[in-house]
Amino acid sequence: QVQLVESGGGTVQAGDSLRLSCVASGRTFVYYAMGWFRQAPGKEREFVAAIGRIGGSITYRDSVKGRFTISRDNAKNTLYLQMNSLKPEDTAVYFCAANPSGSAYESTSYDFWGQGTQVTVSS
Numbered sequence: 587q588v589q590l591v592e593s594g595g596g597t598v599q600a601g602d603s604l605r606l607s608c609v610a611s612g613r614t615f616v617y618y619a620m621g622w623f624r625q626a627p628g629k630e631r632e633f634v635a636a637i638g639r640i641g642g643s644i645t646y647r648d649s650v651k652g653r654f655t656i657s658r659d660n661a662k663n664t665l666y667l668q669m670n671s672l673k674p675e676d677t678a679v680y681f682c683a684a685n686p687s688g689s690a691y692e693s694t695s696y697d698f699w700g701q702g703t704q705v706t707v708s709s
Contacts (some may be wrong), residue, residue, distance in 0.1 A: 588612040588684045588698040590593050594622060595680060596705030602672050602707070607702055608665040608682030615663040619685040622656060622667045624678035624705075634680070635667060636690035645690055649675075667696065672707045 594606040594680040606622070621636035635646045646658055653666040665682050679702040690694030 587651040588615075590619065590682050590684065590698055590700035592682050592703040594669055594675060594702040595705045597706040597708065598672055598708050600707055603668070603670045603687075604656060604705060605647060606669065606673065606703060606705075608667075609697075610663045610665070610684065616660045617686065618664045618698075619643070619687075620656075620658060621683050621685055621695075622665075622680060623683060624676075624680045625702075626678040629678075629691055631681070633691045633693070636685070637665070642662065643690070647649055660667060669705070672705075673706050674709045677707050 589596045589611045590608055592608045616639055619638050622634040623631050623705035632708040633647055637644050637658055641658055653671045657662050657666045681702045682700045684698040685696045
């Protein structure tokens with residue numbers, strides 16, 4: 587069992603930056619690849635970014651490439667998402683999730699999820 591707690595969301599203006607954090611507890615953090623997903627009102631949850639167990643195998647959805655950076659600190663059991671040049675279409679609840687195996691892009695690969703943190707970007 588892994589418990590995940592996100593933080594760092596907020597309301598910002600277009601062009602601003604935010605850094606999301608996700609602290610894990612329970613089973614060993616390094617056992618899991620990790621991902622960020624987001625869900626906007628009335629839309630399905632979508633993949634944002636993922637990172638492998640020791641920090642490799644990084645992948646992003648096309649719309650955030652060059653603006654978002656995923657990273658992890660296994661010594662601190664923490665996952666990060668640095669979001670720069672935010673756009674109104676980035677507005678969503680952002681979730682971190684732990685993936686023991688399987689496709690980084692599919693939410694069904696992830697066994698454990700945080701409660702989410704709201705990111706709102708105004709134009």
